[in-house]
Amino acid sequence: MRRRHAMRIVAGYAGRQIHRIRERREAALRLQVWGRGLAARRVVASLRRTREMVVSATVLQxxxxxxxxxxxxxxxxxxxxxxxxxxxxxxxxxxxxxx
The missing domain is CATH 1.20.5 (Single alpha-helices involved in coiled-coils or other helix-helix interfaces)
Known part of the structure; x- marks a missing residue:
């Protein structure tokens, strides 16, 4: 009985650790995705700018x-x-x- 209790405590601790690791990994992934999103947004902005430039070359002139x-x-x-x-x-x- 006591062993099962100890196991449960250990399991709880391990579960918490796993959860923490998973959370950290998710946070890292979210950061990566966010960075990618930023990069993509930058690319999109530059593309939009080029398109605007192409459209408004005459306008610019x-x-x-x-x-x-x-x-x-x-x-x-x-x-x-x-x-x-x-x-x-x-x-x-x-x-x-x-x-």
């Missing part, structure tokens, strides 16, 4: 053109401002000279 146009417009505006300021300065200098 248009966007680049637009940006270039905006930049040139900004540069023109800046140049115009500079020209204006120079002209004002010259007029002011002329007035100063004439005075």
């Amino acid at each position: 248009a966007w680049a053109r637009e940006r270039q146009a905006r930049r040139t417009l900004a540069a023109l505006r800046r140049a115009r401002q500079i020209v204006w300021s120079v002209m004002i300065m010259q007029a002011w200098a002329k007035g100063f000279q004439a005075r």
Whole structure:
């Protein structure tokens, strides 16, 4: 009777150990799967990006053109401002000279 009790205790301990090992293995597997999922997600994201790039190559070109146009417009505006300021300065200098 006592032996059976001892066996049960030992069995319980062993069962707990097995359970713990299994849990650890499952956790490791889950981590692996999660890492794989992350990698897969990354791959999917890159694929989506490439697909978007393929789809929006023309869009990107248009966007680049637009940006270039905006930049040139900004540069023109800046140049115009500079020209204006120079002209004002010259007029002011002329007035100063004439005075």
